[in-house]
Amino acid sequence: MSWEEKILKVEPYVAGEQPKEKDIIKLNTNECPYPPAPGVEAAIRELAADADRLRLYQDMDATPLVQALAAQYGVGEEQIFVGVGSDDVLALCFLTFFSSASKEQPLLFPDITYSFYDVWANLYRIPFKTMPLKEDFSIDPVDYIPSLSGQSNAGVIFPNPNAPTGLELAPPEVERIIEGNPDSIVIVDEAYVDFGAQTALPLLKKYENLLVVQTFSKSRAMAGARVGFAIGNEKLIRYLKDVKFSFNSYTMNLPSIRIGTASAKDTAWFKETTGKIAATRERFKAELRRLGFLFPDSKSNFVFAKHPAFTGADLQARLRERKIIVRHFNKPGISDYLRITIGTDAQMDRVVEALREILA
Amino acid sequence: MSWEEKILKVEPYVAGEQPKEKDIIKLNTNECPYPPAPGVEAAIRELAADADRLRLYQDMDATPLVQALAAQYGVGEEQIFVGVGSDDVLALCFLTFFSSASKEQPLLFPDITYSFYDVWANLYRIPFKTMPLKEDFSIDPVDYIPSLSGQSNAGVIFPNPNAPTGLELAPPEVERIIEGNPDSIVIVDEAYVDFGAQTALPLLKKYENLLVVQTFSKSRAMAGARVGFAIGNEKLIRYLKDVKFSFNSYTMNLPSIRIGTASAKDTAWFKETTGKIAATRERFKAELRRLGFLFPDSKSNFVFAKHPAFTGADLQARLRERKIIVRHFNKPGISDYLRITIGTDAQMDRVVEALREILA
Numbered sequence: 153m154s155w156e157e158k159i160l161k162v163e164p165y166v167a168g169e170q171p172k173e174k175d176i177i178k179l180n181t182n183e184c185p186y187p188p189a190p191g192v193e194a195a196i197r198e199l200a201a202d203a204d205r206l207r208l209y210q211d212m213d214a215t216p217l218v219q220a221l222a223a224q225y226g227v228g229e230e231q232i233f234v235g236v237g238s239d240d241v242l243a244l245c246f247l248t249f250f251s252s253a254s255k256e257q258p259l260l261f262p263d264i265t266y267s268f269y270d271v272w273a274n275l276y277r278i279p280f281k282t283m284p285l286k287e288d289f290s291i292d293p294v295d296y297i298p299s300l301s302g303q304s305n306a307g308v309i310f311p312n313p314n315a316p317t318g319l320e321l322a323p324p325e326v327e328r329i330i331e332g333n334p335d336s337i338v339i340v341d342e343a344y345v346d347f348g349a350q351t352a353l354p355l356l357k358k359y360e361n362l363l364v365v366q367t368f369s370k371s372r373a374m375a376g377a378r379v380g381f382a383i384g385n386e387k388l389i390r391y392l393k394d395v396k397f398s399f400n401s402y403t404m405n406l407p408s409i410r411i412g413t414a415s416a417k418d419t420a421w422f423k424e425t426t427g428k429i430a431a432t433r434e435r436f437k438a439e440l441r442r443l444g445f446l447f448p449d450s451k452s453n454f455v456f457a458k459h460p461a462f463t464g465a466d467l468q469a470r471l472r473e474r475k476i477i478v479r480h481f482n483k484p485g486i487s488d489y490l491r492i493t494i495g496t497d498a499q500m501d502r503v504v505e506a507l508r509e510i511l512a
Numbered sequence: 513m514s515w516e517e518k519i520l521k522v523e524p525y526v527a528g529e530q531p532k533e534k535d536i537i538k539l540n541t542n543e544c545p546y547p548p549a550p551g552v553e554a555a556i557r558e559l560a561a562d563a564d565r566l567r568l569y570q571d572m573d574a575t576p577l578v579q580a581l582a583a584q585y586g587v588g589e590e591q592i593f594v595g596v597g598s599d600d601v602l603a604l605c606f607l608t609f610f611s612s613a614s615k616e617q618p619l620l621f622p623d624i625t626y627s628f629y630d631v632w633a634n635l636y637r638i639p640f641k642t643m644p645l646k647e648d649f650s651i652d653p654v655d656y657i658p659s660l661s662g663q664s665n666a667g668v669i670f671p672n673p674n675a676p677t678g679l680e681l682a683p684p685e686v687e688r689i690i691e692g693n694p695d696s697i698v699i700v701d702e703a704y705v706d707f708g709a710q711t712a713l714p715l716l717k718k719y720e721n722l723l724v725v726q727t728f729s730k731s732r733a734m735a736g737a738r739v740g741f742a743i744g745n746e747k748l749i750r751y752l753k754d755v756k757f758s759f760n761s762y763t764m765n766l767p768s769i770r771i772g773t774a775s776a777k778d779t780a781w782f783k784e785t786t787g788k789i790a791a792t793r794e795r796f797k798a799e800l801r802r803l804g805f806l807f808p809d810s811k812s813n814f815v816f817a818k819h820p821a822f823t824g825a826d827l828q829a830r831l832r833e834r835k836i837i838v839r840h841f842n843k844p845g846i847s848d849y850l851r852i853t854i855g856t857d858a859q860m861d862r863v864v865e866a867l868r869e870i871l872a
Binding site for chain 1: 513514515516517518519520521522523524525527530538541543544545546547548552553556557559560563564565566567568569570571572596597599600603607608609610611612617628631632635637666667693694695696697720721729733734735736737738747748751753754755757758759760761762763764765766767768771
């Protein structure tokens with residue numbers, strides 16, 4: 153075998169466009185249209201004055217950030233795990249919690265969902281099975297409950313709200329899945345929960361097998377800082393840390409610990425910003441409806457919409473001509489849809505205007 | 513199987529102590545005793561003024577940093593891969609380049625070496641074989657050359673200088689290993705190369721199967737920023753990026769890209785700082801010799817030393833009583849040794865003084 157034949161070859165992921173042009177309305181990667189909490193800038197200034205500190209390895213437990221999150225969510229510090237974005241946290245969760253999977257007892261997740269689940273499963277050689285969404289894009293809890301579906305599993309993961317549909321699974325349904333899996337770990341990926349959906353965090357008091365994962369990338373306007381976290385019972389978090397520290401002791405860097413902490417502490421900014429985005433989303437949905445668009449009732453910071461008169465790819469291209477970038481997934485079952493991130497009111501007004509022109 | 517039985521359980525790694533006391537001389541994790549390049553502080557101030565930018569995903573190619581490194585090392589931009597510390601880069605290299613390993617064709621590395629190699633190999637289920645160092649702790653190139661040793665391999669990795677010995681393998685010997693493995697990728701892990709050892713980078717012009725990995729943690733005084741990189745031919749770097757982007761598109765955050773770039777550009781600071789540390793190391797070695805210590809001739813920013821009159825653990829404890837923290841590895845073949853990071857001249861004078869007291 154030559155050295156080149158020995159290399160692992162994969163299909164690289166193509167992320168949403170990060171345009172360099174000015175004047176673009178960028179609604180393709182679910183970023184927040186508002187700047188981070190004011191404390192973030194202050195924390196960066198403090199770090200500048202303290203730049204000498206960078207020569208040392210940072211606190212690998214990211215203690216100040218963990219403390220701020222524990223206070224924010226009313227849980228113990230030992231219930232929190234932080235990582236370099238929720239992708240980092242989730243990938244580690246796959247490795248830690250789903251490695252027992254087999255063909256007979258696979259990991260379960262929806263067939264239309266976050267596109268990295270199957271990637272991580274393949275990376276760690278975790279057999280998985282995808283469960284079809286219902287016609288209306290909703291998750292059927294029955295599919296994930298062994299006693300009802302006859303399908304045993306090594307674990308369950310789903311985003312709530314789901315991506316890229318934006319649909320929320322109601323709390324009682326989420327609880328049914330957790331309760332119905334006393335022998336498996338259920339991960340609720342709440343990357344998009346902060347815009348009006350309900351978190352599963354209160355269920356932690358009742359269920360040891362639940363892990364909730366969230367991120368600072370969307371609702372805290374810090375995609376560029378890479379901060380994600382998991383909350384669960386102490387035992388799960390300890391196992392997760394053991395695996396993490398076994399192969400890489402230091403990942404979240406000092407700047408992220410500092411600015412993440414500043415952000416986590418600012419509840420007022422957080423409520424105001426996520427509230428604004430949710431209000432803009434509702435206005436935008438009303439406009440879309442008027443224009444004849446069809447879409448699941450998103451509770452996230454994006455809307456997943458199609459129009460009977462256009463293909464998704466066509467509509468995406470026509471918006472791009474008007475300097476508006478949205479996301480299109482060329483996948484079975486969803487290729488007619490566009491995922492449109494919620495920007496500011498002014499940005500969404502321009503989108504509506506552009507759509508009116510296109511439909512005229 | 514209960515949910516707890518389904519979890520992957522590992523032995524957590526115990527990193528060097530990060531003390532909270534004041535007045536400690538911390539020589540246990542090979543950090544730089546001097547602050548980062550002055551441009552780093554300036555870059556943080558600029559980031560504060562530009563904190564709004566954190567709401568967006570950063571440039572996943574870390575372009576400015578890659579450009580600065582390409583200029584620094586006289587290679588093409590497409591020859592560079594950057595990651596969240598060299599641990600992140602190395603782990604990804606294991607996955608990308610060594611996944612073809614089998615019991616008959618294992619990955620090869622020294623038996624006394626960086627402690628994460630076997631961890632990553634196990635993580636990715638890569639069969640490996642460790643080759644014993646010679647009596648004097650040096651690497652024998654013959655062990656790694658299939659035509660000489662009869663041992664075929666799926667790849668070779670070794671640190672140069674080696675850790676925790678600090679010993680450099682001379683450039684012609686490094687070249688012998690690369691040349692003797694035309695069908696395998698050879699990774700030279702140069703975390704400690706900048707303190708007087710010679711880099712394998714010039715060999716990139718002759719050998720396609722060579723990859724060099726370096727870090728900002730030691731010689732650039734930025735352990736807390738998590739910046740590492742690999743340099744190799746375009747093909748290797750492309751394969752590495754494909755694997756990386758297949759499962760996590762964004763890892764190096766915006767602050768690290770900004771401050772890494774500022775640091776990479778400052779050649780004068782870099783030369784001065786690494787030169788100072790190398791000079792302090794030579795002074796310290798002379799003192800150790802006078803005190804009766806035995807040690808391989810380190811070319812790194814630490815010295816790996818033992819004293820005939822003490823066990824390693826005992827000497828470590830006695831230094832700790834004197835507020836000096838050094839590293840001790842309780843492993844076969846090296847448990848008599850201490851790994852002592854090179855600090856400032858003043859710090860090393862205090863270490864010598866403490867050792868004199870202990871030996872008196």
